[in-house]
Amino acid sequence: MDPGVIDLSRLQFAATALYHFLFVPLTLGLSFMLVIMESVYVMTNRPIWRTITRFWGRIFAINFVLGVATGLTMEFQFGTNWSYFSHYVGDIFGAPLAIEGLMAFFLEATFVGIMFFGWDRLSKLAHLGVTFLVALGTNLSALWILIAxxxxxxxxxxTFNPDTMRMEVTDFGAVLFNPVAQAKFVHTVSAGYVCASVVVLGISAYYLLRGKWVNVAKRSMTVAAAFGLASSLSVVVLGDESGYALTDNQKMKLAAIEAAWHTAPSPAGLTVFGVPDLKTHETRYEVKIPWVLGLIATRSLDGAVSGMSELVLKAQERIVSGQSAYRAVQVLKKDPQNMAAREVFARHGRDLGYAMLLKRYVEDPSTATPEQVRRAAWDTVPNVPVMFWSFRVMAAIGFLMIALFATAFLLCSLRKHMDAKWFLRLAVFAIPLPWIAIELGWLVAELGRQPWAIDGVLPTFLATSTLSRAELWTTLIGFTLLYGTLAVIEVRLILATIRHGPYEHSEDPQPSHGDIPAVPVTA
Structure with a gap:
């Protein structure tokens, strides 16, 4: 396989996936914030809460449309750019995607139109129920995607079936309740709630700074402060749970995040700062907090956190075991009834994917030299510097979000929305931060799995379609231009909605330009 084709296929999927996920978190969070705002309207029957709900609903609608458009493109790539991946694991991977389309997407797509156009056609309680179903469908879509x-x-x-030469489902319940998938779902959804809360908080702060639509801005800011504080705290707690899940299921990823080249004495310390050195396999200038990593990763004082060097040695053992499985598969291709080969495969079949790593260096993995085995084992180490720093920037933003929302909650509780203009400015400038953290989180999740498309099962370089570099460059440039255009449209529509304000022209209680005198800052 041409390495350039593999790299371009990965680049195209990474670009479309990261772009798509600019829209997903805002959709996830705004959907349930709309439920909260409309619930207040139903309980109090105050028209201002209807205005608030409809305003943020317009921003939700713009974002929702762009999210759907970019998501469809991303899913089609499994058939166009990753055809062997689809063939090899489609029986398992395709099921959650199909359920997402049939159950979750159609649920939100069916009710989203009713939510936008049913305000004067449904009772308040019925419309609230529709809004809740849209939010439920949106979050269920995330659930099934993250299960996949x-x-x-x-x-x-x-398991791999030597009769069909493909992976097949043996326990769908285990797929559904996969601990990694469940941890990823709650962590990702909570991050989306934080993202939406920052957007609502920042736009509300902008209105307060400009002295515009203050009554709407104050109430929106209060909802965002409370919802955002709870969500930001849950992100940290659930992130800790994700770290615990890595200890049992993705040890190499955890070691790369911590730049832990060697297994440290228990309990391991958490590295706050360091410079990973890829040549010496050491981390220079380390600053550690004793015991913390051991407590997070193992929930104990005596549990070990494996280092990358030790994990590479285990990978070498699995590659050698996988060579036996590969030889057995070659025999079974010619003689499916060969019981001796089936017995060998039963003992070594779980390591077949590790043997496939050797195809980067040799056509027949069973003939690989010890040096080739060693090189393939070191291929299981992801890009350590990127993993190390991406995680730390993401975590730092997470703690900044807690501080931001705690301050906002305090100001709202004391009814001092207008008294701290420094904070209002900070809230506006903080709007991009959750997206930075979320995109870095996906980099950690996906780069940390490399060199695998399916961890331990299918190497990424074997999963692609047979395409040329020219074809990939053409589609990559096309997607870049298309998505760039969509990004400009999205930003312009949202900015126009913000400038227009929360009221329709016929119901705006303020002057035509929307300005009212700003409340002076007290000493």
């Missing part, structure tokens, strides 16, 4: 992604990270409930 979680299986890629930790493939359970499936």
């Amino acid at each position: 992604n979680g299986w890629m990270q930790h493939p359970v409930g499936a």
